[in-house]
Amino acid sequence: MNKQQCKLVALVVAVALASGGGGYWLSRQGQTEHTASPAATAADATGGKVLYWYDPMMPNQHFDKPGKSPFMDMQLIPKYADEGGEAAGVKIDPGVVQNLGIRLATVESKTLTETVDAVATVGFNEREVAVVQARSPGFVQRVYARAPGDVVSAGTPIADLLVPEWAGAQQEYLAMRNTGDKALANAARERLRLTGMPESLIRRVEQTGTLHPIVTISTPIGGVIQELDVRSGMTVSMGMTLARVNGLGSVWLEAAVPEAQASRVRTGQSLVAQLTAYPGKTFKGKVIAVLPQTSADSRTLRVRIELPNRDGRLKPGMFAQVRLEAGTDKPVIMVPSEAIIRTGTRSVVLLAGDGGRFQPVEVQLGQEAGGKSVVLNGLAAGQKVVASGQFLIDSEASLKGVLARMAEGSAVPAPSSTPSNNKTAALNQASGKVEAIKPGEITLSHGPVASLGWGAMTMTFKLAKPELAAGLKPGDNVSFGFSQQGSDFVVQQLGKSGGTP
Structure with a gap:
């Protein structure tokens, strides 16, 4: 099985699991990175530059050297420099993108035209x-x-x-x-x-x-x-x-505009009205007042519109439908609303780059009109975003480490939900230097941990007892012992040392 076929197989698996596991990659974007600062870039046997190694099940944990993952029973995966680093997101073969029917849309800069539709009734002009x-x-x-x-x-x-x-x-x-x-x-x-x-x-x-x-x-x-x-x-x-x-030279329309569209209506705005009594006929008027009170029952705003009635055809009590068009004076950045991925706390779009690269970008949204959303921050005109098929790319990113291993022809063992007993029970000893101290945790740059096969790195540990860090400050050299409890590494022993880690 070649690489292209491997990727297709993995994507099929991703689609099947999308309802249960989709969104993992997007939800991880923007979280605080919790770890390793690689000392220098390396090169593997193929000559490609390696930025760091990582466990695909815990991609935020970086390692300076290859080896076995301390979290799962599998080998660490290299992250190459030509992949564009963390910001590059994910890379998918352009042929696969075409076969899956992923559709792109261009970010546009245009003047926003908003339409407000409302119902109204004809009434007397109380000024006449x-x-x-x-x-x-x-x-x-x-x-x-x-x-x-x-x-x-x-x-x-x-x-x-x-x-x-x-x-x-x-x-x-x-x-x-x-x-x-x-x-x-x-x-x-x-x-x-x-x-x-x-x-x-x-x-x-x-x-x-x-x-x-x-x-x-x-x-x-x-x-x-x-x-x-x-x-x-x-x-x-x-x-x-x-x-x-009461004069009949002009009449008023009392329109009920939804509260969510209240910001789009202003005094002096022109509009077109249609009455059920005169099918196919349109009447032009303008907004003369936006009343300063919202109906608590219907959550609508009362808008007063004046229409000329020279021939007397408009009778108070008639029913009408009005349409107001509101536009912005300055161009705004717009994308199709279907391209927006709302995770609950953030709004994200997938930005398409060259060579099948896709990068999640957090955006700040404005108004929505005509199936398009205004982007206040995060995108520029001319960029390409994914308009459909986002969950396929999300699944591809979630299985990124799996695909890399499949391309090498090796099987990927199923991840264990809990760490092995010998790792949780053992107290792992190491020495290092204090980088930062916060309530309940400490950040250490430590040397190799022989019991776990770790290389030198900087990471944050939980403190079993807050008093363990008493008297310590950033820059102190320490010796410590820690154990793994669930997904956390907890320092059980901690003391100053005179040596260099």
């Missing part, structure tokens, strides 16, 4: 309201044939009122005018205005020279009569509301 009131006490002489809900034009008569106070003021004005005293006449005319008499009625009195105590109340604007509180023969007082008229 006229209230008709009595300016002086009087009596209703006549009521014209009007009723709430009638659509009227500006100047439509509503009722005739007899105002006795106006009759007395008019008579006084005409008397002052006949005296020829211009100052007295002007004062009397001003008194007519102060009683609330319309300017048109004052001019009529001047022109005719007769009294006009009856005034016709008319609508100041065109629209629909919403209230009509006047009846023939009734007495009215000053300031009493006789009618309320």
Whole structure:
């Protein structure tokens, strides 16, 4: 079986186990590396530069020399310099990538266009309201044939009122005018205005020279009569509301925008509305207000939209659907949303390099629109990311050490879930130098450990008792004994020594 076939077999195994073991490689990315600082690069028999050796089941533990793994019953695997080190991720033969149908996507820099769809209802424009009131006490002489809900034009008569106070003021004005005293006449005319008499009625009195105590109340604007509180023969007082008229030149849409999309709506934004009453017709308007309160029940934001209604087709109470388009002024970095791998605590994408190399990159995400996500940090335009088949690459990375051994034609023994008894029970002796001390643990750069077949390295040990490190500081030479407890190495004995590790 050649290398290509070996890799295909291993990938098939990876796919079969993906549901149970997938995500191991991605979950390990970004964790604190807990170990070995190789002293120098080496070269194996093939002439390739070796950075360090590692156990594929514990890839974060590095060793300076080849040998048997202290964790599993298997040989350590070399990490070559031409593999690009830790940041290179994993390398897969381009032919295998093509056969598995792994699809790549290009990171784009473009202006984001977001669409907000919402439902709305048509309502009256509350800014086009006229209230008709009595300016002086009087009596209703006549009521014209009007009723709430009638659509009227500006100047439509509503009722005739007899105002006795106006009759007395008019008579006084005409008397002052006949005296020829211009100052007295002007004062009397001003008194007519102060009683609330319309300017048109004052001019009529001047022109005719007769009294006009009856005034016709008319609508100041065109629209629909919403209230009509006047009846023939009734007495009215000053300031009493006789009618309320709402204009129909424009209408409001009250749209309910989901709270998650509230940041995409702003005052002055243009939009398109469609009404179920007029299929295929679109109406253009703009946002005139974003109300400062969110509905606690539906978690929606109320947005007020104004639409022109010159032909009167838009009736309050109609149902509408609105679409707002919001865009960013500056280009943003975007990737397909399917390329994002969400591990629960981080968002990761697989960055594709040359020669079948794939590297996991942590990204900071922004908004999502149209099946694409904004990347705030972590990627640059023009890069390639894996859009589908990420779990296959993850499985390939998890079985990376297995594939390397299969390529050499050797079998890989199954890993043991617990260390062997002779390793856990024995107390391994070594000497070294203190690098760092933290509560409950100590970092030592130690020499070879003959009982385990380890070479010199730097690693962190657990302390069986915190007082073992009492009086020690970084730089002290020590002798120590440790044992393995589960996956941890615990120092049981620790003391200063005068020698060099």
